[in-house]
Amino acid sequence: MRLRLSRPLLGTTALLAVLMSPLAPATAAPSATTAAATAPARATKQLHKLADAFYQARARFDPLLITANGDSRYNGQLGLSISQKNRTRQFDLYRRMQTQLKAIPRARLSDKEQLNYDLLAFELESGLSLEKFPEHLLPLNHFDHVPGTLANYASGTGSQPLNTVAQYQDYLSRLNQLPAWIDQAIANMREGVKRGIVQPKAITVAMLPQFQQLRSATPEANIFYTPVKNLPAAFSQADKDRLSAAYRGTIANKLSPALDRLATYVEKEYLPASRNTDGWSALADGAAWYQAQIKDRTTVSMNPEEIHQLGLKEVARIQQQWAVLGPKLGYSGPPAALPQWVAAQDKFKPFKTEAEVLDAYRQIDAKVRGKLAPLFSLLPKAPLELQLEPELSRATASDHYTPAAADGSHPGVFWAVVTDPKQYSRTGMVTLYLHEGQPGHHFHAGLLKELDVPDFRKFNTENPNIGAFTEGWALYAETLGHEFGLYDDPEAYFGHLNDELLRAVRLVVDTGMHVKGWNREQAIAYARETLGYSEARAKNQIERYMVWPAQALSYKIGALKILELRERARKAMGDKFSLPKFHEVVIGDGTLPLPLLEARVDRWIASAK
Structure with missing residues (x-):
């Protein structure tokens, strides 16, 4: 699987307001019996509220990641996750979320909700672990970059389908937002040049032809015009005319100039400034x-x-x-x-x-x-x-x-x-x-x-x-x-x-x-x-x-750990070991960090005994 996109970035003013508000409204003090009965439900509600806020913030700030994960609700947004302002907001929000999460009594949650709790804690801790490192100063490489991802979506056969008028409108919306992303990337790379945080020269040489290939002599020859060439026959003529004109105008007036700026910058400024070293240890810290x-x-x-x-x-x-x-x-x-x-x-x-x-x-x-x-x-x-x-x-x-x-x-x-x-x-x-x-x-x-x-x-x-x-x-x-x-x-x-x-x-x-x-x-x-x-x-x-x-x-x-756990279960369970059941245990609860996966398999082994 290609893990193509940037780390999820969090935070909006509205979400900050939600997260900084009390987790539950103040009410009259309940009786001890009522409080004992409602405590698990309240804790679960608090956790779900926080988890939803986390995901909504992730979606707003890295919509391409959400699209790649199979959620099409944000396909009209591009986000600007590489800006320093948004990164700062991200990490501030992570810390607020951690405080909110720690206030939820984990012991009062069911086993299922405790797993949700632990995974949300993992996501927050994982994000903060990279806070001090300037990943945003390396927004482009030959293997993965936002202009190329959107270009690959132009066929309509990838993660962003193009079958309806609304889907065409979503993709066009992203194209209209791409010039701002490109200008931010150029600004970040200029800052990276000043600080010595740049790609190796071989990488810049590899990615330059890709940006040159995204340019075209006319809007109609541009890869981002591909959706217009594939307009479904079922669209009305009015929709076809409107979308054709809109795509042509966006490419001619916004996107082509931005792509020209990007290719020129990479060739004229970034390539000469790229480093002659190859490993990460050559960078600061x-x-x-x-x-x-x-x-x-x-x-x-x-x-x-x-x-x-x-x-x-x-x-x-x-x-x-x-x-x-x-x-x-x-x-x-x-x-x-x-x-x-x-x-x-x-x-x-x-x-x-x-x-x-x-x-x-x-x-x-x-x-x-x-x-x-x-x-x-x-x-x-x-x-x-x-x-x-x-x-x-x-x-x-x-x-x-x-x-x-x-x-x-x-x-x-x-x-x-x-x-x-x-x-x-x-x-x-x-x-x-x-x-x-x-x-x-x-x-x-x-x-x-x-x-x-x-x-x-x-x-x-x-x-x-x-x-x-x-x-x-x-x-x-x-x-x-x-x-x-x-x-x-x-x-x-x-x-x-x-x-x-x-x-x-x-x-x-x-x-x-x-x-x-x-x-x-x-x-x-x-x-x-x-x-x-x-x-x-x-x-x-x-x-x-x-x-x-x-x-x-x-x-x-990861594979060695799964094989180790399979052999551990086989030896411990003997005739009770079932390979289909082992597979169900491994992938039946979704994506897990390896320590949580190991704990899940050990609980299965213990329950069988």
């Missing part, structure tokens, strides 16, 4: 910043050296499998070189067109659907679609999933990145589908939408601070290829192991670059040598970790 990001992304307390050594250990463990697997694939050379050999074999690249790749994924999808019942007692109602990554972002994108909308306006989508179908290897397709499709991200995100939980939990699959669960579950889902019988095929099993090896390599290179002084070239070389990747593929991966520090750690750390 960078070591502490990276450590805070580790805790935020993984939800556990591990230091970079521990993670680095864990990565090396996992790399060695997985590489031991090559000696057994190599001969089954027709390879007789040194085991460590198996990935390079597989990457060079044309027999693993049978495709000629993008359509053939997509059809192969559909065949995998059909096989998995037929074998879900013995492994899962919980199945999401939301449908899953398979689509190709839009052309604009293929060069820098990774395969990813976008959640279904809670209102059913669009399905969950697995986006496959196919830059050249003739070079697309079938070896990694099964494990990738299990991760991005089902039972990976689609099961977690789909089931979450069906839970009777506060909105801040229901729409919470794209937040970076829960990646250890989100990505950990998806990587764990890859291991279920054994239970599905899909890894009886040596090619598919190689693909799984090599993708697992990628997650282990991430532990090594992420900490290597951001703490141990590795440069970009060292990291790329390690990835190429260990994974057998091409220069371009290794570069794509490493440059992602450069701009998204610690996020790549969440996969392996």
Whole structure:
């Protein structure tokens, strides 16, 4: 899953007024009996009021995050979460909310509400942990930026559908707000240049062509005019004429000048000022910043050296499998070189067109659907679609999933990145589908939408601070290829192991670059040598970790925890252990920080005894 958007930002004057007001109106003193009976209900009401205020503030200040999470109610808003004024308001509001939350007697809540309490406390603490670090001075990178996100939405096939007049109006509203966001981003980057908080030069070089590509000679040639080219036939002629004129005017008079300013600034000012270092430790207070990001992304307390050594250990463990697997694939050379050999074999690249790749994924999808019942007692109602990554972002994108909308306006989508179908290897397709499709991200995100939980939990699959669960579950889902019988095929099993090896390599290179002084070239070389990747593929991966520090750690750390808990439950429960029930325990309560997940599994084990 691509955790594409910025951290949720909170606060409005109205919400501050609500939050600073008493949690319950003053009333006449009740009797002791009445007070005892009503205390749990009052505490629950207070908690729900606070949780709703938290979510509404998040939605107002980071509406794109909400859209990506499948809530379409804020699709006409863009927000300005990168402004210093809004950030200050965010953290002030976090502290007020913490005070309000601590005033609620947790012990009087039911078990279900105590979990809501604990998760809201986690969200607030997680946000405040990064308060002192100037994330807003790095508003753009090649992997994730607001103009590119909106450009990808222009097709109407992503998280923001374009099927009705109202949806067209929402998207146009966001386009009208984009110039202000761009000007704020430029102002932030200028401040970052003064303070030495800038992107590495290689990253700026990678993102510049994207901004240049967003420009056009005429409004009609602009990617943001795409919705007009796809106007539904059912629209009235008056609506078609009005929307066409409005989109054309916005692009010509507002958006194109802003995109020109952005491309010119990045090329003329930001590129020369970009740094020649690659790791986060080169930034002011960078070591502490990276450590805070580790805790935020993984939800556990591990230091970079521990993670680095864990990565090396996992790399060695997985590489031991090559000696057994190599001969089954027709390879007789040194085991460590198996990935390079597989990457060079044309027999693993049978495709000629993008359509053939997509059809192969559909065949995998059909096989998995037929074998879900013995492994899962919980199945999401939301449908899953398979689509190709839009052309604009293929060069820098990774395969990813976008959640279904809670209102059913669009399905969950697995986006496959196919830059050249003739070079697309079938070896990694099964494990990738299990991760991005089902039972990976689609099961977690789909089931979450069906839970009777506060909105801040229901729409919470794209937040970076829960990646250890989100990505950990998806990587764990890859291991279920054994239970599905899909890894009886040596090619598919190689693909799984090599993708697992990628997650282990991430532990090594992420900490290597951001703490141990590795440069970009060292990291790329390690990835190429260990994974057998091409220069371009290794570069794509490493440059992602450069701009998204610690996020790549969440996969392996989360998956290892889930596997550890499964084995703990199996040993403790013996014949009473049920794999479908274990899966229900893990994903049945939505997204959880790893310590809360572990406590949930331990309670299940204890109850079975």
